[in-house]
Amino acid sequence: MRLTNPLPLFMMMVLFSPLAIDIFLPAIPQMAEALSVPVSWVQQSLPMFMLSFGIGQLLAGPLADRYGRRPVALTGTLLYILTSSMAALASDYALLMAARLGQGFSACALSVAAFAGVRDFFGAERSKPMFSYLNGVICIVPAAAPLLGGLLTHWWGWTANFWFMAGYGVLVSAVLWLMLPETRPDNTRSEGRLLSWSRYASVLEVETFRFHAVLALLGMAMIIGYVAQSPTRLMVELGLDARSYAIWFGVNAVINIMAAFAAPKVVGWMGQKRALWFGVVLMALAGMAEFALRGLMTPIAFMGPVFVASVAFSFLIAICAGSALAPFGDRAGTASALLGLFQMTGAAIVVGLFGASGLSAVEQLSLMMALPLVWVLLRGRRQQLEPQPEAA
Known part of the structure; x- marks a missing residue:
């Protein structure tokens, strides 16, 4: 049995990571x-x-191009089940860390297969709003998972969280086995060594990929920076308890979900170029407000600009993911993997550099909100902002 529209399956696949x-x-x-x-x-x-x-995507992408999206996704679910069970049974710290390492590799395989599958199935232009919908689904987890994790921990202890992950893996594995179609195009380039610089160089040589991938990286850095800095600002500096922090965190996740599902329609109405400028300017304005309100010791002074920046981020993702992958119908797996590496590992490096800067939490976040606009101003030639033709 195969679905005529596999988008719900891709949505299930991207939930493994969050x-x-x-x-x-x-x-x-x-x-x-x-x-x-x-x-x-x-x-x-x-x-x-x-x-x-992040690093695992360098292998998962070429594997998805050579052997197909379906086997990579199914292998990812099986590895996720094994490593989640391993974490639940861990009796020492080293075993837990090894399990977490394996979880990262398995989740990246599912993410690559999902993003490549969207590009395969919906094509260069129709895939752009679909990536925004995937982002909206991903944001559901931060809104609900901490509450669920708290209940599981309270009732059955910390291992219940990892058993829940394993159970989700079993459920999705069965669904994918029955319903997931193979979407890899017949003209996919899969020759040569799996790991080679030339495979990724051919993607990096495309200007539209570099522009939109870096823009997605900077937008994701803002999100990761917020997640990293919010406990310091809200719980340490403002004195919120864990429950109040979870409420503010969840409200922002809900705003992100709503913005992610609304953004494709707004982008279609505004046009891609104007929507992209709107997104980066809105995020920069949020950064200015964050900095200006840094002296007000109230949660809304910190979270208000974050709410605005999260809406702006939804516009960036609605445009950047699809635009970055648009030229690569023949190697969507490799391109999706490289985009994922930019977003996760690249964003984490940016956040780490800001963390070592000695700036306060609010100052770091304010600057990160301004970076997408800086990038567009530096590299925003007209041809980079217009939709790019798909390569043959």
Whole structure:
């Protein structure tokens, strides 16, 4: 049995990554106690996951182009089940970190297969709003996962979070086995070594990919920067408790969801060029407001500009992901993997550099909100802002 429109399946596939990031956050103190390590050690499982998620795409992309999206996705679900179970059964810190490393590799395989599948199935132009819808679905997890993780931890302990991930993997694996079609085009380029510089150089040589991939990277850096800086600002500096923090965090996730589903229609009405300028200018204005309000010690003074920046980010994703992948109908897997590497690993590097700058949390976030506009001003020649023709 195959679906005539596999978008719901792609939506299920992209949830593996945010689920592995957000659901176990309330359990971190309990995990540290159970494994007899400092809380800061357990927190390192987050960058460990993101590192393997980003680097793993360099292999997952060529695999998806050579062997197809379906086998890569199914392999990813099986590996996710195994590594999630491994984390749940971990009796020491080293085993937990190894499991998190494996979770990152498995989640990246599913993400690459999903993004390449969208590009395959919907084509260069129709795929652009679909990527925004995927982003909206991804944002559902940060809104709900911490609450679910807190309940699972309260009722059954920290291991329940990883058993839940494994259970989700079993469910989605069965659905994909029955319904996921193979979308890889017949003209896909898959010859040569899996890992070679020339494979990725041919993607990086395309100007529209570089422009939109870097813009997506900078937008994602703002999101990661907010996630990294919000606990310091809201809980340490403003004194919010965990419940109040979760509420503010969830409200922003809901705003992101609504903006992600509305953005494609607004972009269609405004036109891609004007919508892109609107997005980067709106995010820069949010950064200015964030900086101007830094002296007001209230949650809304910090989160209000974040709400605006999250809406702006939805416009960027609605345009950048599809535009970056548009020229690569014959190697969408490789291009999707490289885009994912830009977004995750590249954004994490930017956030890390700002974190080492010595600036305050608000100052860092304010500057990150301005970076997309700076990039467009530096590289925003007209031909980069217009839709690019698809390569044969």
